[in-house]
Amino acid sequence: MSALARHLPGASLACLAACIAPDVGAAGFFDDSKATLQLRNIYFNDDFKDESGMSARAAASAQSKREEWAQGFLLDAQSGYTEGKVGFGLDALGLLGVKLDSGRGRAGTNLLPVHGDGRAADDFSSLGLTAKARFSGTTLKHGTHQPKLPVLVRNDARLLPQTFEGTQVTSTEIADLSLTGGYFDEFRMRDSSGNHSITADGYAGDDGEGFWFAGADYKARRTLTLSYYYGELEEFYQQHYVGLVHSLALGAGTLLSDLRYFHSQDAGEARNGELDNDMYSGLLTYTRKGHAVSAGYQQLNGEGGLPFVNGATVYSFSNAGVGKFVEEDERTWMLGYAYDFAAIGAPGLTAGVRYFKGQDGTTELRGSEVNAHEWERDIDLAYVVQQGALKGLGVKLRNIAYRSSYSRGRDNNRLYFTYDIVLW
Secondary structure, rough: OHHHHHHOOOHHHHHHHHHHHHHHOHHHHHHHHEEEEEEEEEEEEEOOOOOOOHHHHHHHHHEEEEEEEEEEEEEEEEEEOOOOOOEEEEEEEEEEEEEEEEOOOOOOOOOOOEEOOOOOOEEEEEEEEEEEEEOOOOOEEEEEEEOEEOOOOOOOOHHHHHHEEEEEEEOOOOOEEEEEEEEEEEEEOOOOOOEEEEEEEOOOOOOOEEEEEEEEEEEOOOOOOEEEEEEEEEOOOOEEEEEEEEEEEEEEEEEEEEEEEEEEEOOOEEEEEEEEEEEEEEEEEEEEEEEEEEEEEEEEEOOOEEEEEEEEOOOOOOOOOOOOOOEEEEEEEEEEEEHHHHHHOOOOOEEEEEEEEEOOOOOOOOEEEEEEEEEEEEEEEEOOOOOOOOOOOEEEEEEEEEEOOOOOOOOEEEEEEEEEEEEO
């Protein structure tokens, strides 16, 4: 629960609206409000294939399988803004996860929290409230956030999304330029009900801090967007990002070029170790008549791997279903193909396959440096019902094969059912 929610126990959206908005200006607050209930039903299966990098003792007691099934409910209610020069509003995010099937020895898929006895929780939930204010083209929000920034991307690959607590400002006052900045002091993991101070991935301690960020996206032309972002996890690391996205009409199709650069270094106490590295990556995607073919390359140089917030997603083309391919000095090649069956008269049906191969990296395993090489193949098949009583129902099947020199190989299968109900 957010700090705001804790100080306002039991307060409803309508009650809070009355406190925030004077009667003469409340029309926009209610008239422009909207609420959606998303249902997520997920089956998740991990079948481990080896014990790479594990001691014989650890391998003997390690899980050979993780398998769970759960139902998620995501209530997203957003108010409009009160009338006047400065408009005020309030958003609410209610999250509930319910166990459908699990068991001791099969838990740990990150769909559900795991108790000390190794069993998954029957359910877990959280409530986040976000107060907001808008002046002209500038918006200030304080409370619960789901950031999607190059330096911080919340993880939404399981039952419920990861959330952050703090303040964010966005501005579009200048044409073709979007600015953002802010500070988060707590986060909630995707399989947890409680908030914690923010730490870096791989850090074993509880001594977390806050995360500062600022950035800009500039639409230089209709087909060209330039980006710069800065992020700093206090006492852990700081990071700069520069990106370029360009779209080019080529023959009967379109070529999309996406280039990204990160420079990362340790900050303050360097609690997660010394860092000073660069990551260069680029992905080219050619789309024509339903077909999309992509090829990319990524390379890290310098000390340490790419740092990121614990539990978060990495803003990288190599952020695959299992692996991330961001170890020290790692080089990664990426190939992909996707097809939209709407091109042959079957709208809503899509399929795709991606392949990643990383090599020449270095990582730490049980206190020693080891060579890191890995590969992954992901296959997706998805369908969204286009008409009838079940219109909008989404079904997605994902199959993943992952092998690594420093982590356990696995075959992974996931089945997703999603359905959005517009409440108003």
